[in-house]
Amino acid sequence: MQVTSVGHAGFHIQTDAGSILCDPWVNPAYFTSWFPFPDNTQLDWDALGDCDYLYVSHLHKDHFDPQNLAEHVNKDTTVLLPDYPVPDLKNELIKLGFHKFFETTNSVKHRLSGPKGDLDIMIIALRAPADGPIGDSGLVVTDGKTVAFNMNDARPVDLDVLTEEFGHVDVHMLQYSGAIWYPMVYDMVERAKKAFGVQKRQRQMDRARQYIEQIGATWVIPSAGPPCFLDDELRFLNDVYEDPANIFPDQMVFLDQMRRNGHDKGLLMMPGTTAEFTGSTLDALTHPLPVEEVEAIFTTGKAQYIEDFAQRQAGVIAAEKAAWASAEGEPLLEPLRQLFEPIMSATDQICDGIGYPVALMLGAETVVLDFPKRIVREPLLKERFRYSFTIAPELVRTAVRDNEPDWVNSIFLSTRFRARRVGGYNEFLYTFFKCLTDERIAYADGWFAEAHDDTATIVKDGYEIQRRCPHLKADLSKFGIVEGNKLTCNLHGWDWNLDTGRCLTSRGHELRTTKLEA
Template structure:
């Protein structure tokens, strides 16, 4: 088996039975905020796209690149399709011309047969509203000699099925770095923001190490981030100044973290790097001399500066596609977009529980979730418990494009500011990624389901429910107790073990008792 990095979460897996192209992202994403790092535009995308199988893990735009898929990827390739409850991914791929789909079952081992032979595959599909844009997934591939687990940025809650079906894993590809807007966009004191960032950075790496221990692969490739921010307004987000509060550490940083914790199985891959594998035996080849690879990371600020100059026309072209900032007041368009969704989602609107402010230049609109209405700011409105300040051109663009997911566009761009009083509100961000009838119906139903908390474990001197109240992670594997505080490292949520109260978000109480 030959595994070639094509940048970020993208890989090309070559076997005697055929080739699989995974998550081929090259064009800027999220309003031109994210670019692949290191640069992957020099790759031969026509050759890479002449594949037998295509795997797109989910619809986040740093995994699903419609322009690259349309221009360079063979439309006769068989798409290995995750088992998602809402068929948005299949529809998007069909719209690009893909027509042959192998529809998998979640966490079931399948044999795919092509003209060149057979492959064993399994796609672990995550279906919670918090998983990507209604779904995220990881792919396991075995050619009978070598097994690769491409976890990208999925967060599976149970690894037992992996070993039950495939036994030893030879190479594990997974996310370790940040990929979200918190805490950078929040209106909080600089020192507080730095402390929150430092905590988030470490939790992300702790979560990754937990997965590495559970999968126990011979080789580990840190991937699926970080992106690079080339816009002058966003350059501060790059981890090129030794800032411990930066949530976007690079591959070198995580490989050192692995070594500190006694694991020497990590390998560095850049776009074009190839790992030739025979079971657990690996030979690594880079597309450029090792000294040049080292310089990308040792002189990172200079590399980013050079890349920003080269990509300036690409960024300018992206910005030229945005809607104009000026136009009719946005109130009526937002009422038409949001109110029908509000009226279908009692559980989510009640879970949000308060009005949310949306400031767009000189216009302020209130998303009044308790009343299920969108209205102007009133004289009696004080400071909103949650609010967003977004440039009007971004709002006009997503409205123009009838975008069903503001998380996958505006929020991941980090081109906004936010404030909140109290904890994170999961229901609110779920609402923003479910702006279609089909998505909101699924999300509302998912939250309405009763989650099993009957099984218990002992951890840190407490008896607690085994499954995390957030997304059902196994706390015997992801739970960390510090005094009376429990952290689930899967998403970094925390609970007070004395009361069972969730310290991260409203609701989500934990059953716990002191032993």
């Protein structure tokens, strides 16, 4: 099996039985904020796109690149489709001209029989509202000799089925770096922001190492991040100054952490790097540049590399910005009322979970999303808000113009906004913003309403607690860490007070817990 990095979470997997192109992202994403790092524009995308199978893990725009798919990928290829609750991914691919789909069943092993031979695959589909834009997934593939698990930035809860069906995993690709806007966009004192950044940076790498330990693959390829920020106003987000509070550490940082924790089988790959495997044996690792030049891109030469990259992409950034809607125009109150009120009226769980009015500060105009009343309105005199977003009006006008169904996957991941909150993170609020269609909001509301079995318990550090995390049902025997009377679920970094069961991260999500007698 030959595995070639095509940048970020993208890989080209070549076997005797056919090739699979995974998550081929090259064009800027999220209001031209994110670029692949290192630069992958020099790859032969027509050759890569002449593949037997296409796998797009989910609709986040650093995985689903419609321009690249439209221009370079063979429309007669067979798309390996995750088993998602809403058909958005399939519909978007159909719009681009793809017409052959192999529809998988979640966590079920399938055989692909083609003219070149057979491949066994499994797609682990995550279906909770918090997983990507209503869905994220990971791909397992074997050619009979080598087993590869491309987890990209999915966070599977139960991976026993993987080893039961495929045995030992030879190569594991996974995310270790940030794909979020927290804490950078929040209005808070700088010291607190740095402390939260340090915590976020370490937790995401700890989570990745937990997955590595759980899967037990021979070889690990850090992937799916970090992005590169080339716009002048966002350049400070790049991790080029060894800032321990920066949430976007690169591959070299994580490989060093792996080594310091006893794992020396990590592979550094850049776009164009090829690794050849026979089972668990690495037969060859070939970079497109000399090794010292590759390593310099991530270390001593990183700042200059990003500067040069920014210069090459300056025209692309300018063209993208020119295509945004104008900041000027009619007030946004009525368009946002038409957009949001039908969604609000279709959900009880989410609106009640948000529980208070939220302000959108759009230049000179403020629009209030009054979730308790299910209406969009102007602010009241001297009204204060527990949650507010300051967003440039041109971004909102563009999202409205383009019928954007997911502001998380456009405005928020762009980091081109500011947020203020009093109290903890509100999962329901961000779920609302990623579910701006009838199908999505109906599914998400039903998911929150559904009863989950939390009867199983575990004993951990003097407490009997429910086994499954109240957030997204992670197994706390594997992902739970106890420090004093605080439990942290490392899958998403959520915290609970073990004496009271109260969630310290978000509203609701109470944990069943009992302190055991000494």
